[in-house]
């Protein structure tokens with residue numbers, strides 16, 4: 001029995017030969033990646049979606065207009081929910097539902113895009129019991145479609161500057177929701193433009209002329225039957241974007257629109273009928289829906305990079321171009337060292353991002369259940385971790401996906417590769433849920449606090465315990481027996497700790513000279529975000545280490561360890577300047593890291609296809625001609641191109657309208 005369970009009759013022989021080289025069982029590797037239960041569920045649901053033709057794309061989405069895309073995904077999402085009980089084991093399992101959606105709908109968006117990822121999590125965390133009964137139950141039952149409307153035309157990052165007002169009117173026991181300026185228009189919320197009929201709206205709570213900062217309110221925006229905007233509400237689509245064009249991100253304005261007092265989400269903060277305000281147990285508890293998305297994004301982004309790696313690696317085993325040894329025939333492009341160096345580190349990143357995604361979800365679930373009991377101690381740790389991971393992972397994902405695209409040469413640039421679309425979706429993640437630089441600075445705030453605690457001999461939390469450890473002056477990389485990678489991980493730790501303390505000291509020095517804390521922060525902001533990045537990259541490497549250690553099966557552990565060691569080498573080289581600055585690493589050690597990385601590229605090469613097969617992306621989910629599981633790329637590229645709307649006729653009207661008259665006129669002039 002081959003270890004790669006992907007082999008099927010009719011496959012391209014080249015890929016079959018590659019698959020037969022695997023040193024591990026792909027289904028076991030899939031279990032390590034997704035968790036065994038989810039891997040099994042994914043496999044089963046993909047088979048069911050294959051059989052349900054109502055869930056299939058009616059044509060390739062690349063050839064559709066925006067309106068066709070919106071309508072197509074609305075059709076499929078409705079069918080998906082109609083059949084959900086036959087396809088998934090547990091419709092309340094977000095991970096299983098995400099995979100169903102990924103197979104049936106793809107990642108370009110659909111009318112329930114924000115409903116499940118923000119609207120429902122906001123209700124779960126912020127609505128009180130009575131409000132949950134009123135809105136959460138209908139929302140889960142798909143009786144209404146919700147969105148999360150926080151960002152405004154003028155402000156997205158600085159939430160304190162949001163302008164939308166919710167003024168309490170004691171006489172009628174209502175809030176008056178109002179958009180005072182054009183910059184106060186809500187701008188960007190997903191599925192708002194044309195699909196949603198309800199929104200969780202962030203607005204400044206004003207009672208008796210006093211502002212209490214922004215809070216969340218439930219607002220019905222469209223009539224349930226006619227779907228027309230309610231009186232006092234202006235709503236529409238904000239236009240095409242880089243990607244996500246099957247999502248109707250929208251704008252929303254209110255003209256003194258009245259809602260009942262009980263439409264403020266009141267699990268934590270409250271306003272009674274006399275206008276008496278009760279503070280929440282934590283000032284930022286109302287930000288929980290954002291933290292939710294940041295926590296799910298990590299694994300999803302890993303999946304996007306995993307998809308791009310699958311496409312590029314499979315294609316690199318089908319594509320032959322040039323010879324390595326003259327006269328011995330063209331080689332598969334994956335046999336070039338440069339191609340391996342371009343792709344395998346991206347594959348390793350995809351793996352670790354998925355592992356980190358799982359860890360962060362576990363912490364999120366813990367914080368959520370704590371919050372239910374009014375306990376918020378771990379909220380700051382979760383905010384710091386998700387802020388750093390969100391920023392570093394999205395940044396590295398899009399950089400990695402771009403490598404995957406370029407590694408596919410010209411065909412990578414075609415939409416047939418599938419990479420442009422997932423790249424466009426993934427790159428949105430650098431901006432939404434907190435612009436990356438801003439979120440890195442949030443983590444930096446936490447790290448600077450951690451330094452203060454460390455100086456008192458205390459730790460701010462588990463994630464920064466390592467700051468208490470003494471700093472080694474020199475690395476042991478290359479000075480310990482071959483195959484020991486402890487010093488590599490120690491180097492990540494050293495680099496992060498040094499940068500964190502360095503910038504903390506620099507801030508202190510500036511303040512000691514009389515500079516205000518805020519100005520000193522500005523002077524050191526670039527260094528601070530670097531500290532946050534290095535801390536997060538250490539977290540990721542340590543997470544990879546934890547995962548490898550936890551694997552029981554020897555073959556899986558060995559194959560994963562190869563990827564982990566490649567990750568350590570590649571990432572260290574990427575940030576080697578930090579280790580050279582204080583002579584922690586010497587030139588010969590850098591050479592050692594490089595040589596070991598090249599060795600690992602060769603070690604990983606025979607397992608390459610099985611490492612990507614282990615993601616178990618179905619062809620339907622991957623939506624890529626280049627990344628087809630069976631490797632039949634060329635004939636299908638030709639078939640795909642023939643679907644182009646431009647091929648509907650040999651001659652298109654613009655020829656007769658513009659080009660022909662121009663050429664005729666040019667010929668006539670030349671005959672004169």
Ligand SMILES: CCCCC/C=C/C(=O)SCCNC(=O)CCNC(=O)[C@H](O)C(C)(C)COP(=O)(O)OP(=O)(O)OC[C@H]1O[C@@H](n2cnc3c(N)ncnc32)[C@H](O)[C@@H]1OP(=O)(O)O
Nearest residue numbers: 150156157158159160284287290379380383432433434445
């Ligand atoms: C399928 C794909 C769907 C995609 C859907 C996308 C949806 C969206 O994009 S929704 C909109 C998302 N918007 C954002 O993410 C906005 C980003 N901005 C912020 O989160 C905040 O404004 C901020 C964190 C940058 C600053 O907040 P602000 O309230 O102004 O901060 P303060 O200076 O008052 O306080 C800082 C203080 O608060 C702590 N903190 C901030 N956020 C949290 C949190 N979520 N949980 C816990 N603690 C938090 C922060 O750590 C500071 O603490 P101290 O250092 O102790 O003061």
Ligand SMILES: Cc1cc2nc3c(=O)[nH]c(=O)nc-3n(C[C@H](O)[C@H](O)[C@H](O)COP(=O)(O)OP(=O)(O)OC[C@H]3O[C@@H](n4cnc5c(N)ncnc54)[C@H](O)[C@@H]3O)c2cc1C
Nearest residue numbers: 148149150151155156157188189190428431432433434437
């Ligand atoms: C695909 C997509 C989907 C979205 N979906 C939703 C949604 O469903 N609901 C919703 O409410 N919003 C949504 N948004 C909006 C999104 O959350 C915001 O765009 C995002 O938070 C960034 O805010 P901004 O646009 O105000 O950027 P800005 O803050 O204007 O950022 C511009 C630049 O200024 C810098 N900057 C800003 N503040 C600081 C600072 N304090 N320190 C240093 N640099 C700073 C940034 O780093 C960046 O370089 C979505 C956005 C996108 C792209």
